[in-house]
Amino acid sequence: xxxxxxxxxxxxxxxxxxxxxxxxxxxxxxxxxxxxxxxxxxxxxxxxxxxxxxxxxxxxxxxxxxxxxxxxxxxxxxxxxxxxxxxxxxxxxxxxxxxxxxxxxxxx
Numbered sequence: 041x042x043x044x045x046x047x048x049x050x051x052x053x054x055x056x057x058x059x060x061x062x063x064x065x066x067x068x069x070x071x072x073x074x075x076x077x078x079x080x081x082x083x084x085x086x087x088x089x090x091x092x093x094x095x096x097x098x099x100x101x102x103x104x105x106x107x108x109x110x111x112x113x114x115x116x117x118x119x120x121x122x123x124x125x126x127x128x129x130x131x132x133x134x135x136x137x138x139x140x141x142x143x144x145x146x147x148x
Contacts, residue, residue: 045080047141048128050119052080059118071096072115079115079129079139088136112137 043055059066089105116123127143
């Protein structure tokens with residue numbers, strides 16, 4: 041992956057550990073940044089909650105599968121035009137989540 045990942049009007053700058061909306065910095069916690077990196081490394085790939093936790097915290101993480109829902113919700117508030125109807129981080133029932141960079145793939 042290059043040092044910058046572009047999706048929609050966002051740029052995730054890996055070298056600077058920063059997210060920009062157009063040219064405006066978006067404040068992210070370290071955990072939100074790490075979660076967004078995971079999603080951008082796996083675009084259009086359904087990821088189970090267990091897999092996200094493993095990638096984010098390691099195999100022996102003391103986090104339940106539902107424990108990933110709050111960090112995803114927080115990230116959605118930053119990335120989505122309407123977090124109640126997510127188009128970039130889409131919930132797949134009984135599976136987990138899928139990151140849709142352009143928000144138009146058709147996952148619903």
